[in-house]
Amino acid sequence: MAPAKDKAAAKDKDKAADTVAGVVAGESGKVKDVAARVGVTVSFTKYQNGGGNVLCRDLMGPVHWVYPSGGNKMTINLTVAVASGKGGTGKTTVSVNLACAAVAAGYKAAYLDSDVEEPNGHLFLKPRISRRYPVSVPVPVIDAEKCIACSSCGEICQYSAILCINKNVLTFEKMCHGCGGCQLACPVAAIAEKGRKIGIVEEGVAGEISFVHGKLNIGEAMSTPLIKAVRSAGPDNSLRIVDAPPGTSCPVITAIKGVDFVILVTEPTPFGLNDLGLALDMIKELGIPHAVVVNRSNPYNSLARDFCREREVKLLAEIPDDRRIAEAYSRGELAFSAAPAYRGVFEDLLISIEKEARR
Amino acid sequence: MKEIVVVSGKGGTGKTSVAASLVVLAKRSVVADCDVDAADLHLVLEPRIKKTEDFTGGKSASIVPGRCSNCGKCYEICRFNAVIKDESKQPAYFIDHIACEGCGVCSCFCPEKAIDFKPSVNGRWFISDTRYGPMVHARLGIAQENSGKLVSLVRNQARMLAEKDNLSYIIVDGPPGIGCPVISSITGADAVLIVAEPTVSGAHDLERVAELAGHFKIPAFLCVNKYDLNPEVAENIEEKARAGGIAVIGRIRYDRTVTEAQIKGLPVVAFPDTAVAEDMRTVWENLEKKLNLNKQ
Numbered sequence A: 001m002a003p004a005k006d007k008a009a010a011k012d013k014d015k016a017a018d019t020v021a022g023v024v025a026g027e028s029g030k031v032k033d034v035a036a037r038v039g040v041t042v043s044f045t046k047y048q049n050g051g052g053n054v055l056c057r058d059l060m061g062p063v064h065w066v067y068p069s070g071g072n073k074m075t076i077n078l079t080v081a082v083a084s085g086k087g088g089t090g091k092t093t094v095s096v097n098l099a100c101a102a103v104a105a106g107y108k109a110a111y112l113d114s115d116v117e118e119p120n121g122h123l124f125l126k127p128r129i130s131r132r133y134p135v136s137v138p139v140p141v142i143d144a145e146k147c148i149a150c151s152s153c154g155e156i157c158q159y160s161a162i163l164c165i166n167k168n169v170l171t172f173e174k175m176c177h178g179c180g181g182c183q184l185a186c187p188v189a190a191i192a193e194k195g196r197k198i199g200i201v202e203e204g205v206a207g208e209i210s211f212v213h214g215k216l217n218i219g220e221a222m223s224t225p226l227i228k229a230v231r232s233a234g235p236d237n238s239l240r241i242v243d244a245p246p247g248t249s250c251p252v253i254t255a256i257k258g259v260d261f262v263i264l265v266t267e268p269t270p271f272g273l274n275d276l277g278l279a280l281d282m283i284k285e286l287g288i289p290h291a292v293v294v295n296r297s298n299p300y301n302s303l304a305r306d307f308c309r310e311r312e313v314k315l316l317a318e319i320p321d322d323r324r325i326a327e328a329y330s331r332g333e334l335a336f337s338a339a340p341a342y343r344g345v346f347e348d349l350l351i352s353i354e355k356e357a358r359r
Numbered sequence B: 001m002k003e004i005v006v007v008s009g010k011g012g013t014g015k016t017s018v019a020a021s022l023v024v025l026a027k028r029s030v031v032a033d034c035d036v037d038a039a040d041l042h043l044v045l046e047p048r049i050k051k052t053e054d055f056t057g058g059k060s061a062s063i064v065p066g067r068c069s070n071c072g073k074c075y076e077i078c079r080f081n082a083v084i085k086d087e088s089k090q091p092a093y094f095i096d097h098i099a100c101e102g103c104g105v106c107s108c109f110c111p112e113k114a115i116d117f118k119p120s121v122n123g124r125w126f127i128s129d130t131r132y133g134p135m136v137h138a139r140l141g142i143a144q145e146n147s148g149k150l151v152s153l154v155r156n157q158a159r160m161l162a163e164k165d166n167l168s169y170i171i172v173d174g175p176p177g178i179g180c181p182v183i184s185s186i187t188g189a190d191a192v193l194i195v196a197e198p199t200v201s202g203a204h205d206l207e208r209v210a211e212l213a214g215h216f217k218i219p220a221f222l223c224v225n226k227y228d229l230n231p232e233v234a235e236n237i238e239e240k241a242r243a244g245g246i247a248v249i250g251r252i253r254y255d256r257t258v259t260e261a262q263i264k265g266l267p268v269v270a271f272p273d274t275a276v277a278e279d280m281r282t283v284w285e286n287l288e289k290k291l292n293l294n295k296q
Ligand code: SF4
Pocket: A138, A139, A140, A153, A156, A157, A158, A159, A160, A161, A162, A175, A176, A177, A178, A179, A180, A181, A182, A183, B103
């Protein structure tokens, strides 16, 4: 390469570095100093749209994380859920890498982890949390002075969460669904409500990705109100990616209800496809546009492709069964950065989703 | 009789493959598939169904059009946004069955008594025979609630079968996560076997399931599946487990036989000469030893 070109490239890189550094450190130019102090090195790559990638490495070790950074933000307003009947098929891998691809392509993107029982996205995106708040469900509180022991509250409750025995009213808060029935039924207004905490929501940023997740308290059975709280957080007018819990019952339904598009992630095994079938039944019931992504795919295994043809569902992408992706995952690294060869898979997926969702 | 629940925190760690192998190794056992909204165990145990029953877990509401006076009371008091308003229709209110929590409040306060509130069928459950003993399994209906109740029902049926036939073990394939169905699967069990995978997510999830088992005071055991994908993380997980009072009872290597067995519809230990089958046997032997120690 000619020296003049070299120089120009270096200048370009510096310019990109500046833009991106401004985002990361909040103060342009200082990010490298900061990085050196905390023991990582930083490098930058630039995209055509003016955006770039910040690549942080441990001084000695492997790539630590990548924060893509878009240039001029394009507007988008789309909520996409990533779900799967079976757990562990790669929902989180698809969600977080898709968020990276979106930001790199110049979109405003948000990642919402609604798998509140086992949230994992933060392990890959390593967000800076800036806001933290508890989520509660209403439970009844009895004013014993006013109570006339009429039993009406116990009779209306469908969940055995309130009982009137021996002129005393007992409540079992963990069974209460917060329907408010007892309060409406009490003839003497002896029932008030208080909040019972079931978990917390944390919001923050991971590079340019807005980050939200919920964490259910251990031993807590009531997860849907927390999932609703996660769904309603995060910025509008962006590509909102909802990482849904596994399964086909209430938690998933709460997470995906009302989204514009659902991606079902599966793997080409009998278990994976059996559960994909169940998830398809569920989605048809909800009537949401959807398509399938096959993870750990290999060219010689056509189980998933055949299945999709049979069930007449669109197969949007196949993520190859590559040890590099599995290893990146095992270390908590983004495939988007640790296996750059696969960046294109997620970029193409993003484009397909956009097309499908706008149909 | 001992009830062992195989759980994983995160799904997809190989929980069902381990459970299926334990069923074979435990010999005199009954197996219960409690992953009721994504059951897979039947794919490798080939159950022949002997008995099918409906599962009625809760009630659901529906508006009887002829009786409704369009007062809007139900719309106002339903806290789950399950009453939908659509002025272009007559009556303007109807119930979204997927959103309905079955609390019955609308029905109770409708001035016209226009809302039916009836038990609804939420799924089905089965008693079957397999080559390895009886099996209880279930299927939650599409988009249905009450998975916790169905799990309890499956476990109770399995217990009854075990008592009747005087079997020594109940092997339960538990659901993923730490929420309602998992709590229903493990409360009162004799042991929880956590199947973890050697990833940072796996490590994170292990902490949460382990805490859950501790919360309900159930003895917990750990085996790391596919440990050779990342031996370092595997060790890390085992250390964490030991520190939390969880006994480590074996490691299972990554082996394509697991997927091949799945494709053939068989448990892994049906291929007894493979290394992974040997790993499964070690896990079972250690588990059995520990359980019988606890008894004394
Ligand atoms: S709010 Fe509803 S669920 Fe809770 S105690 Fe009252 S009637 Fe029962």
